[in-house]
Amino acid sequence: MSNIRPDEVSSIIRDQLSNFKSESELEEVGTILQVGDGVARIYGLSNAKAGELLEFDGGVKGLVLNLEEDNVGAVLMGDSSNIKEGDTVKRSGEIASIDVGDGVCGRVLDTLGNPIDGKGPIKGKVFSMPLERKAPGVVYRQPVNEPLQTGIKAIDSMIPIGRGQRELIIGDRQTGKTAVAIDTILNQKEFYDKGEPVYCIYVACGQKASTVAQVTNILEKNGALPYTTVVSAASSAPAPMQFFAPFAGAAIGEYFRDTGRPALVIFDDLSKQAVSYREVSLLLRRPPGREAYPGDVFYLHSRLLERSAKIINDNKLAADMNDLPESLKGKVKGGGSLTALPIIETQEGDVSAYIPTNVISITDGQIFLESNLFNSGIRPAINVGISVSRVGGSAQIKSMKKIAGTLKLDQAQYRELEAFAKFGSDLDPATMAVLDKGARNVEILKQNEGSPFPVEEQVAIIYCGSTGILSDIPTARIKEFEENFLDYMRNKHRAELDVLKSGKLTAEVTDIIRKVVADLSKNYS
Amino acid sequence: MKNTRASERYAKSLLTLSIEKKILDKVKADVDLIIKSFDNSREISNLYLSPIIPINHKLSITKKIFNEKVNEHTLNLLINLVLRKRDNLIESILHKFNELYNVQMNIEESLITTTFDLDKKSLEVVKEFAKKITKKNISLINSVDKEIVGGFNLKIGDRMIDCTVSSKLKSLRKKLINN
Numbered sequence: 001m002s003n004i005r006p007d008e009v010s011s012i013i014r015d016q017l018s019n020f021k022s023e024s025e026l027e028e029v030g031t032i033l034q035v036g037d038g039v040a041r042i043y044g045l046s047n048a049k050a051g052e053l054l055e056f057d058g059g060v061k062g063l064v065l066n067l068e069e070d071n072v073g074a075v076l077m078g079d080s081s082n083i084k085e086g087d088t089v090k091r092s093g094e095i096a097s098i099d100v101g102d103g104v105c106g107r108v109l110d111t112l113g114n115p116i117d118g119k120g121p122i123k124g125k126v127f128s129m130p131l132e133r134k135a136p137g138v139v140y141r142q143p144v145n146e147p148l149q150t151g152i153k154a155i156d157s158m159i160p161i162g163r164g165q166r167e168l169i170i171g172d173r174q175t176g177k178t179a180v181a182i183d184t185i186l187n188q189k190e191f192y193d194k195g196e197p198v199y200c201i202y203v204a205c206g207q208k209a210s211t212v213a214q215v216t217n218i219l220e221k222n223g224a225l226p227y228t229t230v231v232s233a234a235s236s237a238p239a240p241m242q243f244f245a246p247f248a249g250a251a252i253g254e255y256f257r258d259t260g261r262p263a264l265v266i267f268d269d270l271s272k273q274a275v276s277y278r279e280v281s282l283l284l285r286r287p288p289g290r291e292a293y294p295g296d297v298f299y300l301h302s303r304l305l306e307r308s309a310k311i312i313n314d315n316k317l318a319a320d321m322n323d324l325p326e327s328l329k330g331k332v333k334g335g336g337s338l339t340a341l342p343i344i345e346t347q348e349g350d351v352s353a354y355i356p357t358n359v360i361s362i363t364d365g366q367i368f369l370e371s372n373l374f375n376s377g378i379r380p381a382i383n384v385g386i387s388v389s390r391v392g393g394s395a396q397i398k399s400m401k402k403i404a405g406t407l408k409l410d411q412a413q414y415r416e417l418e419a420f421a422k423f424g425s426d427l428d429p430a431t432m433a434v435l436d437k438g439a440r441n442v443e444i445l446k447q448n449e450g451s452p453f454p455v456e457e458q459v460a461i462i463y464c465g466s467t468g469i470l471s472d473i474p475t476a477r478i479k480e481f482e483e484n485f486l487d488y489m490r491n492k493h494r495a496e497l498d499v500l501k502s503g504k505l506t507a508e509v510t511d512i513i514r515k516v517v518a519d520l521s522k523n524y525s
Numbered sequence: 526m527k528n529t530r531a532s533e534r535y536a537k538s539l540l541t542l543s544i545e546k547k548i549l550d551k552v553k554a555d556v557d558l559i560i561k562s563f564d565n566s567r568e569i570s571n572l573y574l575s576p577i578i579p580i581n582h583k584l585s586i587t588k589k590i591f592n593e594k595v596n597e598h599t600l601n602l603l604i605n606l607v608l609r610k611r612d613n614l615i616e617s618i619l620h621k622f623n624e625l626y627n628v629q630m631n632i633e634e635s636l637i638t639t640t641f642d643l644d645k646k647s648l649e650v651v652k653e654f655a656k657k658i659t660k661k662n663i664s665l666i667n668s669v670d671k672e673i674v675g676g677f678n679l680k681i682g683d684r685m686i687d688c689t690v691s692s693k694l695k696s697l698r699k700k701l702i703n704n
Contacts (some may be wrong), residue, residue, distance in 0.1 A: 013701070026658070029685040044683035059699065070529065088685070 028091040032056075033071060035083050038238045039283040042072045042089050051132055053092040058082045061112065062089070063096055063240060066284050073284045075240035077112060097325070098248050100255040101126035105199065108216060108230040111241040111248045116232065117216075127327040129251040131244055134323040135306035142312045144364075147395045148198065148264065148339050151187030151452020152180060154382045154445040157404040157462050158411075159367055162395030163198075163262050163337040164310025168359055170344045170351065171369030175381050177343050179449045180367065181266040182215060184341065185224050187452035188264065192227045199256040200228040201265040203249035206242050206272030209234040222450065235272075242276035243300075250307045253338040257311060258321065260333025265308065269343040270301060274355045291354045298358050301342075305362050308340035365389035379446060384411050399459045399505040407441065407466045414438025433468070436475075441465045443478035456501035457486050460513055463505075469517050473524045481524055488516055529621070532614050536621035539602055540629065548596060553626055555595040556619050559603075562590075563616055573612040583607045633661040635681040638670050638689075655681045 030044030040062065048054070054062040054074055060083060066073030076083065098113035103124035108117035115122060144162030161167045169177045181202070188198040202219075204212045212232045219225045229252055233245035246267045256263035267273070274297055281294035289295045311318050311334055318334035342363065344356050349370065351360065360366055365388045374381035396404070413434050421427060421435055444465040447453070453461075461482055464470050473481050489497055493516070496509045543552040563570045572578060572586065587603050606612045627634060635655050637643065643651070648665060655663045659681055675690035 025686070027685045027687060028683055029680070030683055046683055090685075 029088045030072065030091075032083065032085050032087045032089060035076075035080060035085060037283050038076050038080055038240065039280065040074050040076060040080075040083065040089070042074055043070070045072050045089065045091055048072050048091055049095075051095055053094055053096045055090045055092055056083050057087045057089075061096075063244075065280070066286075075280055075284075076238060077240055077244075078238065080238070095130050095132065096244070097128045097130040098251050099126040100129045100252050104229045104252060105227055106225045106229070108212075108232055109248070109252075110237070111231065111233050111245045113248065127255060127331075128325060129255050129328070130325055131247040131251050132303075133251065133254065133307065133325070135303070136309050136311060137322045140312055140318060140321045141309050144310050144391045144395050146262075146310075146337070147392070147397060147455075148184075148262075149187055149190075149455050150180070150184040151454070152183055152380055153447055153453060153458050153462065154380060154384065155180070155367060156396075156455060156458055157400060157445075158384050158408045159365065159382070159387045159389045160392035160396045160400070160404075161339065161341075161365075161389060162310075162392045163339050164308060165365070165389070165391055165395075166305045166308050166340040166342065166363040167389060167392070168342050168344060168363040168366040169369070170346060170356060170360070170366050171381070172346055172349055172371045175369035175371050175374050176379060176449070177345070177369055178211075178215070178268055180369070180380055181268060181341055181343060182218060183450060183452050184264065185219065185228055185266070186222050186450060188227065189222065189224055190454060192224075197227045197261075199253075199261060199263040200224070201231060201249045201252050201263065202228060203231045203233075203246050203265065203267050205233050205245040205268065205270070206235050206276060207232075207268060209236065218450065239276040239279045243273050243280065246270065246273055246304055250304055250338070250340075253340075254307060255328070257309070257336040257338040258318075258324070258328055258332050260311075260315075260318075260336045262337045262339070264339045264341065267304075267340065267342040269345050270359060271345045271355050274300070293354060297355070298362075301355075301359055302362050305340055305342060305359075308338040310337040311335060364391045377446075378442060379449070382445075384408065385415060397455060397501075398503040399500050400455065400462075402505050403459060403463045403466050407462060410434070410437060410466060411441060414441070433471075436471060437465070437468050439475045440470050440473075440478055443475055444482060446479065453486075454501070456497040457489070459500045459505070460489055460497065461486060463510065463513055464517055469514060470521070472521045477524050481520065484523075485516065485520055488520065489513075492516075529617065531611065532617040532621045535602070535606070535611070535614070535618045536625055539598070539618075539622055540625050542598060544629075546598065548598065549626075549629075551596050552599055555599040556622050556626075558595065559591070559599075560616070560619050560623075563619075570616065573607075573615050576610075576613075580607060580610075583612065627664075631661050632664050633659045633682045634664050634666070635679065636666050636668060637680075638668050638673060638678040640669065640671055640673060640675060642669060643667050651679065655679070658684070 028045060028047060030042040032040050033043050034041045048064050050064055050067055052064045054064060056062055060076055060078040062074040062076050064072055064074050099122065101122060101124045103122040103126065107115050107119065107122065110116050144164045146163040148161045148163045150156055150161060155161065169180055171177050185200045185202065188200055191198050202215060212230065212234060216230055219228050231245055231249045233242045249265045249267065253263040253265040274293060277297060277300055278293050282288060282292065286294045313335040315334045319332045321332060324332060342359060344359050346356055347353065368383040368387045369381045370383045373383060417431055417434055418438065444461055470478065493512055496512050499506060499509050539552065543549045572583065584604060584607055587607060591600055591603060603615065606615055637651055648667060652663050652665050673689040673691045676688040678689050679686045
């Protein structure tokens with residue numbers, strides 16, 4: 001700080017002062033009747049709209065949620081310790097919104113879009129995107145037809161996710177829900193390097209600040225931060241900030257979606273968001289319903305998740321989209337998408353609780369993670385039997401579709417027979433074959449955290465598993481074989497992998513895979 | 526502002542009764558007098574807020590203080606409230622009455638805060654200005670507050686024109702910090 005010259009400082013201040021506007025406008029104000037628990041009741045403000053941003057005396061922002069006969073209920077989006085009864089509150093006239101631009105990539109933001117990573121203000125042009133916005137209408141959408149590669153074998157083969165889909169990740173604590181989501185972000189690096197990035201947004205809602213820091217660290221280490229934005233409302237943030245965080249994430253995603261680019265938003269997690277919404281609702285004296293959640297908790301999630309969409313690939317039509325924010329007019333392009341991966345934490349595997357059933361019914365499918373699978377070493381601990389993807393199948397690449405069709409069936413049969421096989425050892429050869437193949441497939445579908453696979457490698461190894469050509473390799477050594485096999489394919493048969501990537505599964509390629517497997521499996525018997 | 530619903534009921538009946546009997550001006554003067562006496566003396570407000578003082582004591586005190594000074598209907602209201610143990614609401618009922626009175630007479634209350642007492646002429650100018658904005662009759666109060674440093678702050682209903690030096694300084698400070 002020693003090299004600041006006083007004359008420089010005074011010239012800057014003079015500059016600032018000469019530009020300082022001293023106009024006064026007619027403002028609308030109210031007085032605080034009551035404040036506490038992050039909620040304020042305000043007298044006056046007779047023209048305030050629901051969802052409008054208010055400004056309190058100390059510069060703290062608030063949001064109108066309740067309009068009552070003689071007062072207005074508002075939540076505080078910040079520290080409430082300096083706000084007293086009798087203070088004046090100003091209407092801002094604008095709806096709560098967040099500044100988004102290409103500069104948000106690689107940043108950590110709070111719910112109101114303020115950077116909290118200490119890297120200074122957001123660079124580049126920013127557009128104001130409203131937190132609450134209506135989802136695109138039917139005319140502006142098109143069916144999901146492009147895959148969103150998660151890089152996780154079990155998901156990409158059996159529970160495929162398409163761009164614009166909403167796929168729920170659900171499971172108990174400590175089952176690797178966040179890990180699945182983070183791996184998906186890491187896998188988008190391939191597309192970023194190719195120059196067709198899938199912009200990722202990770203919304204941490206009610207998470208520990210240390211977890212958020214850890215996730216950011218993982219992303220940075222793996223080079224995923226340049227195309228990722230983290231929206232953080234840690235558990236120490238006020239409840240309204242927590243329940244609006246997913247909306248902020250969706251607003252950022254919409255910016256990319258409406259400018260014709262693919263985006264992926266992860267809501268981690270919506271059960272905590274529902275809890276903070278419940279807190280605020282109860283403080284605002286809204287009547288509680290089942291599990292003390294307010295009646296509109298379903299609408300809270302449905303309107304949020306409805307915003308993820310695949311926009312029609314027609315610039316002219318897309319430009320007429322409903323509810324476009326002023327700032328984005330003229331910039332809209334078609335063909336963008338917003339994929340949502342909401343996360344729900346269940347208690348003791350109870351998916352029939354209120355929030356899980358709600359979100360299951362809203363989303364286009366779910367990925368179930370189970371703690372007993374996790375503990376028996378099957379990671380990712382996906383229960384393939386009850387996980388579904390209702391629309392993703394049409395987005396799978398052809399080669400994957402061909403080989404994965406039998407995989408899901410095989411695994412279902414395997415699980416059925418597995419229970420029988422425990423009783424006796426006298427089994428006929430056909431049953432033994434199914435069991436053998438199933439056990440090997442389970443091994444193949446195991447995957448370490450933070451190591452997503454490109455789709456062509458997934459196709460190659462799953463092809464080996466589903467055709468049963470690995471029967472000579474002992475189950476325990478499948479992982480080892482997989483590594484060697486993929487190494488070999490990458491080094492010697494790049495061209496064939498590229499064919500698989502383009503979606504074709506030709507006889508020449510399968511012949512080569514069979515030959516490689518035959519050669520390699522000699523070392524394992 | 527407690528129990529606003531009950532206070533509204535009482536205030537409304539007082540208003541409609543006084544309109545019916547054509548004594549609205551008198552009652553309004555009474556209400557202003559009572560509010561003033563409440564503001565000036567803590568003892569009176571404490572008297573009515575206290576549940577320990579027996580009702581007959583409260584009654585005789587009420588009669589002694591307000592008899593002759595206020596209209597019989599206003600006095601009846603006070604006595605009634607004491608008898609029904611609603612006397613803790615007196616203040617909020619009176620404020621509510623003023624609110625309803627303003628609506629009835631199409632009056633908007635406004636408050637101008639300055640660093641010194643304004644003369645009559647400037648008050649008239651402010652009144653005219655406020656009238657233009659609200660298209661209502663204006664009752665203007667002038668309050669003096671040295672804290673605002675200079676300029677003025679005009680509040681009309683729930684609208685405000687903030688031309689104080691202190692708020693200008695505040696926003697300037699914010700702007701300088703942000704840059």
